[in-house]
Amino acid sequence: DDVRAFFRADDDTTGRIADRFVGSPEIYGHKQRDVEESVNFVSCHDGFTLNDLVSYNEKHNQANGEGNRDGADENRSWNCGIEGPTDDSGVEALRNRQVKNFLTVTMLSLGVPMIGMGDEVRRTQFGNNNAYCQDNETSWFDWALLEKNSGIHRFLRLLIENRLLRDLDAEQRHLSLNQLLSRAQKTWHGVKLGDPDWSPSSHSIALTAHLPKQNQCYHLILNAYWEPLEFELPTGYPGPWRRWVDTALDPPQDIVPWRTAPAVSGLTYLTQPRSVVALYTEASE
Structure with missing residues (x-):
């Protein structure tokens, strides 16, 4: 709910999405549980599909x-401006961006990600958020969506591929990117x-995660504002920042x-409205 509210640009949500991104320590910390034990999801079998979350203001x-x-x-x-299906290219582009925003935060947040069936291709239930009784096209998987929304499918596939990349920690244990980030030195930023x-x-909000033992640094920017914002980038690294994700791009x-991420020039990054950016660089020579 907090992630949904943040990307809807509700007030008083920045602190809450920051907590969710780092594994909800205010919920699980006192229980002495690792962040990997939390489950992160924006949509599931019960309620709106991810597509319907960005396509409907009301249940149908x-x-x-x-x-x-x-x-x-x-x-x-x-609904990004129009209720339900539309041929408006601007609304559809914004919906695709919002879907990618949700997927990026879900996959990069500390914890176990859960993706609803069909969210990777924008499966719709036509605004029905309680489709338990619909054994028909309302709840069935439409395989034609795999081609229609291949860009979203590709986006999630590459997110998963990178999440599964593994590295060695100081004790030579194989750790996933998610586990590495849970051990990183983290610093929060605004546009400054x-x-x-x-x-x-x-x-x-922006977050820098420094992994000195892995010689890497990650920088994540979340902009749910309806205008572009120019964020200062951390300096002092030997190599350039490289852009892995920018949900505003086609x-x-x-x-x-x-490994093919292009270098970013300059000391700032212009982050488009309602978008997420993920950068990385080498921490030292």
Whole structure:
């Protein structure tokens, strides 16, 4: 719910999405559990699909025969300007961007990611958020979506590939990227380095994760604001920052294979409205 609210640009959500990204320590910390034991998801079998989360403001459960009274009324969804299916290219582009935003945060947040069946190709239930009784095209998987939304499928596939990349820690144990990030030195920022804006009206945040033993540094920018924002980039590294993800870009530039990420020039990065950017660099020579 907090991630949904953040990318809907609700007030007072920046601190909450930061907590969710680092494994919800305020929930699990006192239980002495590792962050890998938490489960992260934006959508699941119960409620809106990920596509419907960015396509409908209201539930549309009339086909269930209960006068649209069943199912949750508050879904923290946003239709990006038009309710339901549309041929408007601008609205569709924004919906694709929002889907990629949700997938990126889900896959990179500390913990175990859970992706709903079909979310990788924008499966829809036509706004029905309680489709348990619909054994028909409302709940079936439409395989034609694999071609129609191949860009989203590719995006998630590359996110998963990188998450599964493994490295060795100081004890020569194989750790996933998620496990490595849980051990990283983390610093929060706003548009200015070292100055995160936790105020209720803030809609953006950035995080640097430093892994000195792996000689790598990651920088994540979340901009849920409706205008572009220019974020300062950390300096003092021998190599350039490289852009792995920018959800505002069209495929195939929105995400690239890890080792082919292009270098970023300059001391700032102009982050487009309602987008997520992931950069990395080498921490030392």
